[in-house]
Amino acid sequence: MSSPLQIWHPFSNSVLDPPPLRVTRAEGAVVYTADGRQIIDAISSWWVNLHGHANPRIAAAIAKQGQKLEQVILAGFTHDAAEELVTRLRKWVPRELTHLFFSDDGSTAVEVGLKLAVQHFQNLSRPEKHEIVALEHGYHGDTAGAMSVSDESPFTQPFQSMRYPVHRVHSAYCYRCPVGLKRESCHIECVQQLEQLLEERAEKIAAVIVEPLLQGAGGMIVHPAEFLEKIRALCTKHDIFLITDEVLTGFGRTGKMFACDLANISPDIMCVSKGITGGFLTMGVTLSTDRVQAAFHSENRLHSFYHGHSYTGNALACAAANANLQIFDDEPVFDRIRGIAKIHAERLRQLRDFHQVGDTRQLGGLGALELRVDDPGYLSSLRPKLYNFFLERSVLLRPLGNVVYVLPPYIISPDQLHRVYDVITEAVQTIL
Numbered sequence: 473m474s475s476p477l478q479i480w481h482p483f484s485n486s487v488l489d490p491p492p493l494r495v496t497r498a499e500g501a502v503v504y505t506a507d508g509r510q511i512i513d514a515i516s517s518w519w520v521n522l523h524g525h526a527n528p529r530i531a532a533a534i535a536k537q538g539q540k541l542e543q544v545i546l547a548g549f550t551h552d553a554a555e556e557l558v559t560r561l562r563k564w565v566p567r568e569l570t571h572l573f574f575s576d577d578g579s580t581a582v583e584v585g586l587k588l589a590v591q592h593f594q595n596l597s598r599p600e601k602h603e604i605v606a607l608e609h610g611y612h613g614d615t616a617g618a619m620s621v622s623d624e625s626p627f628t629q630p631f632q633s634m635r636y637p638v639h640r641v642h643s644a645y646c647y648r649c650p651v652g653l654k655r656e657s658c659h660i661e662c663v664q665q666l667e668q669l670l671e672e673r674a675e676k677i678a679a680v681i682v683e684p685l686l687q688g689a690g691g692m693i694v695h696p697a698e699f700l701e702k703i704r705a706l707c708t709k710h711d712i713f714l715i716t717d718e719v720l721t722g723f724g725r726t727g728k729m730f731a732c733d734l735a736n737i738s739p740d741i742m743c744v745s746k747g748i749t750g751g752f753l754t755m756g757v758t759l760s761t762d763r764v765q766a767a768f769h770s771e772n773r774l775h776s777f778y779h780g781h782s783y784t785g786n787a788l789a790c791a792a793a794n795a796n797l798q799i800f801d802d803e804p805v806f807d808r809i810r811g812i813a814k815i816h817a818e819r820l821r822q823l824r825d826f827h828q829v830g831d832t833r834q835l836g837g838l839g840a841l842e843l844r845v846d847d848p849g850y851l852s853s854l855r856p857k858l859y860n861f862f863l864e865r866s867v868l869l870r871p872l873g874n875v876v877y878v879l880p881p882y883i884i885s886p887d888q889l890h891r892v893y894d895v896i897t898e899a900v901q902t903i904l
């Protein structure tokens with residue numbers, strides 16, 4: 473008899489973590505398990521779900537598309553669902569972005585963005601301009617290139633040999649200010665490090681990549697809009713591409729469709745994924761300007777972008793994305809996000825009074841609190857205790873170490889969201 477084939481679960485430790493819960497169905501903000509539990513999904517299943525699990529409109533669109541065309545090679549071919557998607561996205565993405573490249577997920581959307589920036593200058597016979605700048609606390613995915621631009625963390629630690637060198641500069645992490653200033657006196661001094669680097673090395677640098685306004689996996693760090701505005705201005709001044717990784721922030725998470733709308737900036741390259749299909753199917757998209765693309769518009773075949781994934785532009789995923797955007801058109805999605813933001817603000821204000829709470833942060837549909845512990849960071853000993861505590865009370869939250877955050881689907885009810893915060897409050901009072 474051969475051994476059973478077992479699922480190897482992501483971001484999980486097979487010795488230390490409890491066995492996975494078997495989910496039989498999900499609806500709205502609730503996940504139903506085989507042992508009869510109803511768990512509130514307060515993190516949108518890794519930040520992908522927008523309009524609720526099993527949203528009937530998206531489910532129907534996928535089923536309809538599946539009866540017509542499920543997938544076709546996108547090299548040399550196109551199809552209606554993909555063409556509809558570019559037309560629909562036109563309304564939402566900054567108008568300077570005029571070209572869209574499909575990939576599979578957030579990591580590959582980032583890989584594409586980095587490769588476009590590097591090859592752009594290569595095609596223009598400027599191969600020396602290939603270096604990348606990224607932020608402290610950044611996270612851009614788990615493939616090798618995305619890992620390289622991500623900051624060092626337990627996720628990257630075994631793979632130092634696989635990460636290419638990147639310039640790392642300060643992030644505007646105000647609670648743990650990198651330049652040691654008090655919040656009141658801050659005039660975005662942390663951006664000076666980038667300024668100096670670009671002054672010195674602009675000729676060699678192809679791109680700066682940032683998670684705009686909100687660094688997710690690095691600890692739900694919210695940046696002042698001026699920080700992003702300043703980065704945009706510096707990139708323009710030094711002829712360096714700004715790549716915004718909106719994999720997390722896209723599709724309403726910040727209260728605007730994209731984080732760059734909040735800061736009123738437009739990137740040269742923008743990566744999106746996660747919410748693009750409403751959380752139904754995997755898809756990555758990298759958008760770029762005419763200027764980026766112009767270097768590839770050449771009679772030299774070697775100037776082509778030789779990159780593509782088998783399922784690039786998958787028709788089912790495009791149908792899901794179109795249905796997702798139709799919901800943005802038809803339903804009061806931004807009112808829902810505002811409702812969530814109001815509850816975040818109210819409950820975080822109350823939580824700030826607890827001495828165990830060091831900082832609270834909020835942006836649109838995201839609410840987070842950083843707890844005071846002796847061992848901050850992703851591997852904080854508090855994390856598994858909190859995770860289990862929440863799950864025992866039927867709330868799915870996956871703290872990033874000592875940072876607890878709530879990022880629910882937009883259709884979560886006020887009662888459900890208050891329940892999530894009641895459980896967090898109980899945890900703060902009893903575990904710490």
Ligand SMILES: Cc1ncc(COP(=O)(O)O)c(C=O)c1O
Nearest residue numbers: 577578579611612613688719720
């Ligand atoms: C900002 C950001 N970029 C990229 C990624 C990677 O996306 P994926 O997990 O779909 O590869 C993530 C995932 O959390 C992310 O938050």
